[in-house]
Amino acid sequence: MSSVMPEIRTQLRDAVFAAIDELNAQRPPHERLPKALDTALTGEHGPLDSLAFVNLIVALEQRLDAMFGTTMSLLDDERLDPTAGQFRTVQALIDYLETMRVPHANG
């Protein structure tokens, strides 16, 4: 684990929170997602339907593209399954992004 990893985790968290902001702009106040690591996203009792999930992931890809300058293709993965563990919470999503070897400014 390099010394830049905590910085990347912070950037990934910021990207996810920014995507949540964009998603929340379309949702009534009582359905808005809290920007917290333990916020549930999908799964049996998750708050996101399939359309909201697509909106979140597309917004997230746009943020990651802008942040790292390299296209991140989450939605293109044939195995993309909204109910899978990596999308259940904000924390799980950040962990998943980290495993995708997100490129970063420091190389």
Place this chain on the structure above:
Amino acid sequence: MAEPTVRALVLADFNAANFAAHLTGDTAEPKIQVTVGPIGAVGADAFGSGEGAESAESPERDDRHDVAIVWMRAQAVSPALAALVDQGVAVLSEVMGDVDEFVARIERLRDRCSRVVVMTWGVPRLSAAFGALAMKEGVGLANVVMRMNLRLAERVDDLPGVVLLDASAWIDAEPTPEEAKLWYAAKIPFRNDVFRRAARQVKSVLRASRGQARKVILLDLDDTLWGGLVGEVGWRGLRLGGHDPAGEAYVDFQRTLVALSHRGLLLGVVSKNDEAVALDAIASHPEMVLGVPQLSGWRINWDDKAANIVALTEELNVGLEAVVFIDDSASERARVREALPDVFVPDWPSSPMRYVDALLGLDCFDTVALTGEDRARSALYAAERARAADRGIAESVGAWLERLELRVEVEEYNDRNGPRAVQLLNKTNQMNLSTRRLDAAELGGWLGAGRRKLWTFRVRDRFGDAGLTGLASLEVEGTRAVLVDFVLSCRVFGRKVEEAMLHVVTESALESGASEFVATLMPTSKNAPCLRFLERSGLRRDEDDAHRFRFDLVTAYPRPREIELLREMAPIS
């Protein structure tokens, strides 16, 4: 008081869930409750097959929706356009035929749901494949779509109740408006920023159709209309025009303001300066675009700006809720916001090079119809200043009215005066008996049922034409004539035009066989001037209803001798 929620039916050929979410989620008034119709359905089929649905050609109105919002993409409307993509050739007459068919469906939709908002067509992304041929006649996709838009604009121009919005204003504002992944994954063609802008303009149009758009822009001078303090540097030292980026930006800002004034917005100045110095700068600086003739009024002194705004709006006879105040000074903005919460005081950029963007982004000046009165409004206020000066030298009000040489032209409601009459009905608050708000289709429907008639009143005097400034409508039930609308612009209050209008409607009531004339005021927070007029009009007040007034139709209400009446009327049948 909060506005009632608008019930909107959204019809699109794509997944409109994101657009619907922005319409619902936008916090500006009015609140919108959205139903998304079947994908691709426009016309009577848009109302679905559920409970309450009518047959496809049923003319019956749909009471479940206040407005239909139609956003179809060009290729979904025109099979002939699709042939251009698939086969490389478009038969233009067939494409135009498809547009005409689309308009016919819009018209049927309008018959069901009295107000329809239609978006123009953006040029499909595929146009890039046409390269240098994109604009070639009969071959280029961009060329054909632009022609479709022009045809659409021509066809809906005279359709009451239909508003065409230029979607390119939102699509072109985004560097990458289309998001391929949203399209392939969810059949959503645009990014959310496009839908956000679209939702804001739809709301602006809905406010405008109910007469809630802002009508007046009051402006600071120093570092707002020009750069620098005129009191210190003199007009020759101001940054305005010339080979100076900021100077050019101030000129463009003024030019944009003047363009808005041609749509009927009033412009005024509220500035802390010496009046003579400031007016000399306005008149003398060769780069000023905004001159005294474009200004409806000003308060240039060292007094509190909030107090000056109140005084100026009283002079202009407009409410504070109609005013936008623009000032580069954050402290002045904060002061006005605190003192006058009804006045809209937008945040303002520090760089003059952002002023035009800030002004055009305000979304509060929309108008759904442009009348002659709108175009000439600044001139009307200039005439009013001359009139007020003349009143100052007249020996009495009566003598002044005689000198005005007032002439009132009365016309029945028709296609020519209809747009202005509807605008007046929806904008006027103070001299308004019932304050009912109807669009053209609703008003036409009301007039078509029963023994009803509506007249318009155009007022002129020796200083100029005040335009179509009054309307009145009457409903005759047996021997009783009921005054339903009685509306007069505050610009012509107090010149006995009110009395002339009563004369006209009572005379018509007499001719239709009525023996009693009744006017019932529906009180609002703003129409006390109408009540005060009725109280001093000579009409008899009901003992059991302080807002109802009666007149026995033995003769018509007396015509004011100072007014010449020109009439074109038929009895109520």
